[in-house]
Amino acid sequence: MSTSALYDAGPFSSPFDDADVCDISDACDRLDIPAVRTGSIKPMYQGCAPIVGTVSTVTLVPGAGAPFDSLVEAFAGADVMLVDLGGRTDVQCWGTVLATAAGLSGVRAAVVNGAVRDTSDLAEMRFPTYAAGTHPAGMRGRLVFAGAGADVLIAGRPVSPGWVVAADLNGVVFFPADRADRVLALAREIAAAERDMLARVREAGDLTTALHLMANRTDTDRR
Structure with a gap:
């Protein structure tokens, strides 16, 4: 399977032909939709593709664990993974190994509320990755899997599994999926x-x- 096939932008990509995250944010304001926004989660490499998709959530917390297998299991049926590290940038939870496994599982992109690594390799893979920063150390022995399918706090507000995420150079916006077409x-x-x-x-x-x-x-x- 080619890289472009693995990371196809998917059915929600068309707004970025003629609109961006700022326009989506403004649309949420106009429609009085309770969107969650942040400018602290950014594309992790130059040329990272904008994304619009539906999030599945996983949560990791500090601990002497090996969360790889549990994370891979959570990829099944997911569109965009929202990985919660509680905003921490002193540990990381995403790199080329997980991105490869995610792509093979049909995941199109990752949004990380925390840090990632291997950014040059992620760029070579063209796997869209948005995060709060980078950290070089491996996650084994530093993080444990705390669960999947829970709300994630972004900028102090909850984002639920199944919400839509839009991300580009301007930042990230999350909003309920039942209003996506109108937004x-x-x-x-x-x-x-x-x-x-x-x-x-x-x-x-x-x-x-x-x-x-x-x-x-x-x-x-x-x-």
Whole structure:
């Protein structure tokens, strides 16, 4: 199986053709959806693909364990893995071995509330990986598997299994899956309105007119 087949962007990838995480976040605001956002979880290598998908969750905690087998079992049927380390960056829980196992299991991406390693190899694999940082030490003997399917606290707010995650260079947004179609559709509308407004600003040719256009955007335009 080729790398591109392993890490196909999947059915939720299309918003990033014409919208981004900021537009998705704004759509959640417009629809009064209780989204969870963070700018502290970032792509772990240059050129990391944006992702939109449904999260499955696993939790790891410090301890003298070997959590690899339990993690791999949790990959079954998962789309995007949300791995919770409680935001810690003094240990890590994701690298090329787990990414390879995840890809072979059909997982398309990883979002880690904590640190990862092997970023150059993850880049070579083109496995989309978002995390709070990096740490070089192995996880064996440092982490134990605490369970799967629990809510994960991101920026102090709970993210539930089955929620949608969107991630790119701007950060990460999580929101309930039952509103995904409306959120993604509105995000495209917001992005299109923004592009149209910016085109009119550039065509205005002077600062006064440009400021007037920006100050009088419609509700759809506002970000």
